[in-house]
Amino acid sequence: MSGNESKIYDYFSKNLISWQKNFGRHDLPWQKNISPYRVWISEIMLQQTQVKTALPYFERFMEKYPTLKDLSKSDLDDILKIWTGLGYYRRAEYIHKTSKIIKEKHNSIFPENYEEMVQLPGIGRSTAGAIMSIAFKKKYPILDGNVKRVVKRFFAIHDNNTSDKKLWQFSENLVPKNNNDIYTQAIMDLGATICTKKDPKCDECPVRLKCKSHKYNLINVIPIRGKKIKKKEKELYYLIVIKNKNFILMKKNPNNGIWANLWMPIEFRNRKGIREFLKNSKISKDAQCLEKFNHQLTHLKFKINIYFVNVEKFSNYDEFSWKNIYDNIATSKPIFEVIQKLAEEYENENDTLLKIKERT
Ligand code: SF4
Numbered sequence: 001m002s003g004n005e006s007k008i009y010d011y012f013s014k015n016l017i018s019w020q021k022n023f024g025r026h027d028l029p030w031q032k033n034i035s036p037y038r039v040w041i042s043e044i045m046l047q048q049t050q051v052k053t054a055l056p057y058f059e060r061f062m063e064k065y066p067t068l069k070d071l072s073k074s075d076l077d078d079i080l081k082i083w084t085g086l087g088y089y090r091r092a093e094y095i096h097k098t099s100k101i102i103k104e105k106h107n108s109i110f111p112e113n114y115e116e117m118v119q120l121p122g123i124g125r126s127t128a129g130a131i132m133s134i135a136f137k138k139k140y141p142i143l144d145g146n147v148k149r150v151v152k153r154f155f156a157i158h159d160n161n162t163s164d165k166k167l168w169q170f171s172e173n174l175v176p177k178n179n180n181d182i183y184t185q186a187i188m189d190l191g192a193t194i195c196t197k198k199d200p201k202c203d204e205c206p207v208r209l210k211c212k213s214h215k216y217n218l219i220n221v222i223p224i225r226g227k228k229i230k231k232k233e234k235e236l237y238y239l240i241v242i243k244n245k246n247f248i249l250m251k252k253n254p255n256n257g258i259w260a261n262l263w264m265p266i267e268f269r270n271r272k273g274i275r276e277f278l279k280n281s282k283i284s285k286d287a288q289c290l291e292k293f294n295h296q297l298t299h300l301k302f303k304i305n306i307y308f309v310n311v312e313k314f315s316n317y318d319e320f321s322w323k324n325i326y327d328n329i330a331t332s333k334p335i336f337e338v339i340q341k342l343a344e345e346y347e348n349e350n351d352t353l354l355k356i357k358e359r360t
Pocket residue numbers: 150153154194195196200201202205206207208211212213214219
């Protein structure tokens with residue numbers, strides 16, 4: 001590394017650290033009682049998820065599993081219940097697996113070793129780097145989506161073919177010798193609040209004087225957007241069978257595929273399938289369409305049709321379970337939202353009935 005390069009790296013980390021102390025985020029729940037366990041859970045939750053969405057999930061998670069030891073005694077289904085609505089459910093599975101491994105291999109104490117950490121399910125280089133620097137105060141870089149954007153803009157890297165290996169090198173060079181925990185938090189904060197995807201606030205940026213994208217007016221060009229991948233489209237039909245305005249008939253998905261291990265209403269390929277099912281189950285009513293909506297995952301676009309039937313009796317129990325709609329159900333985000341709406345509607349209905357009763 002040349003003297004000039006080293007000066008730039010120093011400039012970047014020093015300015016970021018003093019900016020973080022004055023303007024960075026300090027009140028996030030995982031910044032209190034910092035421990036490798038809390039940093040790990042927050043880092044996993046924040047993958048593909050915004051801070052404001054993750055906040056209540058983190059609080060609930062810590063309430064239920066305050067320590068790694070508590071978590072290592074958990075069932076996957078219980079973790080999935082807390083995770084419901086947060087999406088990317090594989091993360092919950094990895095957390096579950098990792099907690100068991102740490103219990104067996106490390107007596108439920110988080111390993112203070114980077115090499116061991118990256119062997120654990122769901123912990124990649126960047127997550128391990130964040131844990132090492134924030135919780136153990138060791139000199140390790142991170143490279144999540146936000147950091148990539150900051151690095152690319154600061155050094156004006158507009159070649160989309162720049163390898164991750166090279167970006168990791170930049171990130172590693174930027175980590176200071178001291179205060180690397182504050183630095184890691186600083187670069188995260190900068191990416192999340194100042195050097196944002198759209199409309200970065202360069203006027204408030206602590207490194208704008210040496211930022212090449214700022215200097216050469218490339219802010220709206222970098223990072224260069226990759227080609228949009230056309231998502232596969234799929235139409236799904238779900239039948240919500242409700243009993244006593246309380247229980248919904250659900251089936252647990254297998255351990256692979258989309259929404260693995262989650263409880264889902266009965267799925268059909270088309271409307272005809274629903275009719276046949278009702279006939280075979282000796283339900284004389286037809287199902288009503290409750291709602292239709294689109295739901296997108298990273299590579300898939302679903303058109304979801306929700307059908308609904310209210311029953312008093314239903315004898316086809318073999319592969320299904322009745323789940324209480326007022327309990328936490330480990331289910332997918334779209335189904336979670338449908339169930340929530342349904343539960344609210346029933347609650348409002350009960351309130352109205354109560355008020356009518358009170359008045360009469
Ligand atoms: S000056 Fe603007 S583009 Fe450069 S790092 Fe700061 S916010 Fe990002």
